[in-house]
Amino acid sequence: MKDSLFLQAAFSNLTERPPVWMMRQAGRFMPEYWEIKNKYSFLEMCKTPEIAADVTMLPVDLLGIDAAILFSDILVTGEAMGGDLSFTAGVGPKFANPVRTQADIDNLKTDVGDGLQYVADAIKVIQQRLNGSIPLIGFAGAPFTVMSYLVEGGSSKDFKLTKLMLHNHPEMAHQLLSKIATVTADYLNLQIEAGVNAVQIFDSWALALSWDDYSEFSHRYIVEIISKLKRKDIPVISFCKGSSVFAPLMAQAKPDVVSIDWNVDLLDIKKRLPQGVAVQGNLDPHILYADKPVIKDRIHRLFERMRNEPGFIFNLGHGIMPDIPFDNVKYAIEVVKEFRY
Numbered sequence: 001m002k003d004s005l006f007l008q009a010a011f012s013n014l015t016e017r018p019p020v021w022m023m024r025q026a027g028r029f030m031p032e033y034w035e036i037k038n039k040y041s042f043l044e045m046c047k048t049p050e051i052a053a054d055v056t057m058l059p060v061d062l063l064g065i066d067a068a069i070l071f072s073d074i075l076v077t078g079e080a081m082g083g084d085l086s087f088t089a090g091v092g093p094k095f096a097n098p099v100r101t102q103a104d105i106d107n108l109k110t111d112v113g114d115g116l117q118y119v120a121d122a123i124k125v126i127q128q129r130l131n132g133s134i135p136l137i138g139f140a141g142a143p144f145t146v147m148s149y150l151v152e153g154g155s156s157k158d159f160k161l162t163k164l165m166l167h168n169h170p171e172m173a174h175q176l177l178s179k180i181a182t183v184t185a186d187y188l189n190l191q192i193e194a195g196v197n198a199v200q201i202f203d204s205w206a207l208a209l210s211w212d213d214y215s216e217f218s219h220r221y222i223v224e225i226i227s228k229l230k231r232k233d234i235p236v237i238s239f240c241k242g243s244s245v246f247a248p249l250m251a252q253a254k255p256d257v258v259s260i261d262w263n264v265d266l267l268d269i270k271k272r273l274p275q276g277v278a279v280q281g282n283l284d285p286h287i288l289y290a291d292k293p294v295i296k297d298r299i300h301r302l303f304e305r306m307r308n309e310p311g312f313i314f315n316l317g318h319g320i321m322p323d324i325p326f327d328n329v330k331y332a333i334e335v336v337k338e339f340r341y
């Protein structure tokens with residue numbers, strides 16, 4: 001396992017070609033995903049270890065990616081803390097009991113007992129199925145991003161209520177973020193103990209924050225979480241949309257890999273990070289809607305730029321959209337796997 005391309009690159013070694021996996025690789029762009037999704041709700045899929053394992057394995061079997069990612073969601077921590085979570089097609093995630101007052105914050109649990117045990121059970125089933133072939137990535141949401149769903153009660157365009165809490169009631173925001181950080185560190189340690197080979201922290205909506213607010217309300221909790229991980233030889237990947245701005249600060253939290261969005265030149269930003277921090281990214285996912293020669297050209301352009309650069313994992317700058325043609329995703333992965341530096 002240590003010799004896998006993914007782990008080699010995550011620990012800043014040079015690999016014969018970049019390893020590839022894609023955020024949201026087990027999802028709605030796959031007809032096989034819908035065969036399962038039509039029978040169960042999304043949360044049932046996450047909470048039934050055999051089904052979570054079936055879905056995790058879809059891109060392993062059908063796409064031949066270099067790392068699997070656990071099938072789950074970043075919002076399960078919020079649910080385990082007491083959030084009344086549901087997912088509705090066309091609406092997305094919803095917390096029916098949003099967290100907006102001091103009493104709401106006080107009511108959230110930090111000791112979730114065996115509330116997330118189903119994830120550890122799924123990891124064990126997945127590892128049996130993978131049987132040492134490729135690494136398994138576990139993950140959790142970063143406190144700020146999970147907070148935004150808890151406060152807004154669901155997805156948001158402008159994060160108005162969340163930012164109002166940061167700006168008018170910073171002490172309440174810190175209590176909430178601190179509670180989420182405690183649960184998240186325990187949760188990632190549970191995943192590590194259950195057998196994941198890497199973990200990724202998703203701070204998807206950090207791009208909504210100013211530099212000072214990112215530093216005070218997001219970054220410091222990621223520092224706390226990473227410092228608490230019982231990591232052994234498990235690399236930590238830090239992801240946010242906004243990483244083209246925040247990457248130097250993200251690197252200070254001491255992840256092994258920073259995942260970069262598509263607004264920057266990847267080599268340029270890597271050169272600005274400390275030695276020993278690898279990068280992951282950074283193809284615009286919209287390229288996968290384009291014609292195959294365009295897909296190939298854009299991947300090759302990125303690889304030429306990163307030629308012989310140790311510590312590079314190929315990925316998209318954000319997740320695969322549900323209506324991207326499956327065939328294009330498969331083709332992109334073939335292009336990566338045929339490439340040699």
Ligand code: CP3
Nearest residue numbers: 023024025026027042069070071072073074092202204319
């Ligand atoms: O990457 C993978 O394949 C692993 C599984 C995974 C899912 N969600 C499955 C999922 C991962 C890593 C996530 C993370 C996640 N969830 C993030 C961070 C990554 C990102 O995209 O920025 C966020 C912000 C969420 C919250 C979330 N979950 C939203 C906003 C939605 C609705 C999305 C939409 O476009 O409707 C979900 C649901 C969700 N999570 C689905 C999947 C496959 C779709 C569920 C369905 O089939 O209806």
